[in-house]
Amino acid sequence: MNLVSLGAAFLWLLVLVYSILGAIDFGSSYWRFHFHLRGNWLAESVAITYVSPTWELINSFLVVIPVALVGLFPRAAFTYGTILALPATLLLILLALRGGYLQFGYASNLFRKQTIYVAGITGLLLPGLFISLLPLSQGGYVEQTKTGYLLLLGKFFLSPIVYIFIAFGVALSLYLSALFLARYADLGGLTEAYQRFRKGALLTGPLSLFLGALAFTINTPNGLQLLAPSGTNLLWQSLMSLSLIAFVAGFGLLLLPSKGIKSTSRSLWILGLTITQIITAQFAYAISHATYILYPILTFSAAASNASMFRATLVILITGLLIMTPALLWFRRLFIVDAKYVTTHTNEPH
């Protein structure tokens, strides 16, 4: 593997990790809103107990991606920076609105209620907006002019495939976060809340699979053919099969009635299988997308930075993530896997 592929793989890994963390974070805000509207206080408090300490950390992880892009592939950062002026502004405004409200939410009851609405709605929209960058990168919406690149906004926003991707992002985020919160509720021994989230997952799971399959099959206009490696690439075939098997197994476990089972390991298995499903599918997507960072304008190797910067960036990012690991693990022990914390905090009003 040469240096550029290593950098591309690392960038892919960052996107993967953020997509999972972000999906859980945004989805959880939505579920909180959802159960708040339906007056299910217990399910709502599970969602908020998780969101409160974690959202800021996940937001900080998002910043790693543009920073890595600028360090490793500055030409890609430049090109995306030019064409994304408007969509990125939209994303930022939604993120800012969400961040602002999550910070201010505690100040009063009036604000608290607005926070639930704003965080919920932005939590629903953001995964869709984020994932719409994928069809954009697959080509067909960027025009090369004399002065630079131009995003054909009209064509982009009128394209059905873009909306399929958006719907897919939203559905997958809801599915994954429902499973995560189900696990979280299960850990705290909150059976009723668990059942609520399970029901949410039962609805969104098949929908996300269907939309995902559509997103893979329908190409953007004159864009990348995502299914191109399906006939020739053995790794691609095995990854996609594994992804499908993981979904079937995970969803199957979710379908089974849970009466009389005391162990909480099943919810963990379901979550693990679903994350496997997502990782393998994203890996296959990465293979389909490989060599191009923006089809057909820019390849990874053409966008790469000079060798000294490239190496220094990789060293810093990888070392940094390794150094942060113990702290992240401590954080996880305190807030994510501490059954006592989940139980006590969901039983108190917030």
Add this chain to the structure above:
Amino acid sequence: MSQAVMARALFGITLGYHITYATLGVGTPFLIFIAELMNFRTHNPLYRLFAKRLTRVAILLVGVGIVTGTTVAIMLTVLWPKFMEVVGQIINLPFELEVFAFMLESLFLAIYVYGGDRLSPKTRIFSSLCVSIGSGLSALLITDVNAFMNTPIGLTWANGQVEHANPWAAMLNPSMPTELGHVLASAYMAVAFVFAAVAANNLLKPHLTAFERHYHKQNLTITVAVGGIAAVCTALLGDAAGKMLAIYQPEKLAAAEGLFHTTRYAPLVIGGIVNAAQQKIIGGIPIPGLLSFLATYHFNGSVKGLDSFPKWTWPPLIPVHLMFDAMVGIGTFAIGVAFVYFLYHYKARTKPTPRWLLRVIFATGILSMIAIEDGWIFAEEARQPWIIYGMMTVDQAVTTTPGVGWMFGGFMLLFTILLIATVWALHHYFKNHPLQGDDDTNDISGAHTSTTEVTL
């Protein structure tokens, strides 16, 4: 308005907001750490109460700072694509490191706030220290990119391309030590005086209980102490920065001091309007030889004047000189205020602080935040027309994409809402959570503290 002016205005106002939140976000965790430390050493619960109330402020400001900071990060790429292309090739390491500083900060802030009574006192000190280190490093690393813009090294700039890049050398550029030190010390100074102003304002209120008086007086003493020490450090580091400028960026120093001709025994002129046509400062107070001394340690040292540089590279002279003097003036004033406060404190231990001094401290809090903004505007304005000194101008760096005007409107609205919301939320929170002697200081997240309203 030209595209470049519009983009500068948008980015400048964004940074103006961000600097306020970021400065408070750097200084407040430091004060929390000091309060936790004092609590541990003195077993005085009032410090813990102070830490708790500061934490509410910190969460809010750090959170808004994250929002404005993310905005700045993405806006950089959107508004200044050419600049960021160079940054990506040479000075990206601080940005990368900053991400981890930021992660350290949010991670330990969450642990400190939501860990509650599961943390031992020592773990609490450690967590607050990590938050403070994280936020401090964040500020320093971002400032390092600015230091590179002032004194770019570690590359050969040929035909608009970066060649022979040495990212590590670029990161350790000549401006780095003094500029970073000055920024951090000034943040600690400004924020300490802001909270001193809050304490002073509370002490000025009528009908205080003995408990309230004791609490605010104690806060006043500790914040003025931190602010005074930091102000002295700021001045020393600012002086070192001036000496650095004399060697590496003499044009900026000449512009700041309105010095047109390269001279020995150069005077330091306080105030006055710089007149480019007559090539002198009108109405200022000159102190002979002082500028030479400050820049070179010798009264007969030679200081480069603006005439050594082509006229098109001169920054706007009148505002630059006045902004520089305002910054130095406020810093000096703050040192004086801290000195007078402690003079009273030790001379008349038992007597309350005189009311006029409380009013002066209150004003110093506001002035010190103005000085931070003013200092940054000076630093950027005095580098004009360059975005990277001697390499790339602002006009060359700006985006070609139309629609900056729309972005401008949208962001102004967003920031105004954020500002109003911040002030409103702070006001509302502290109105609903009045100072209580029996406050549960283990519950920093405030989730379980009853408010005067009915909780959900």
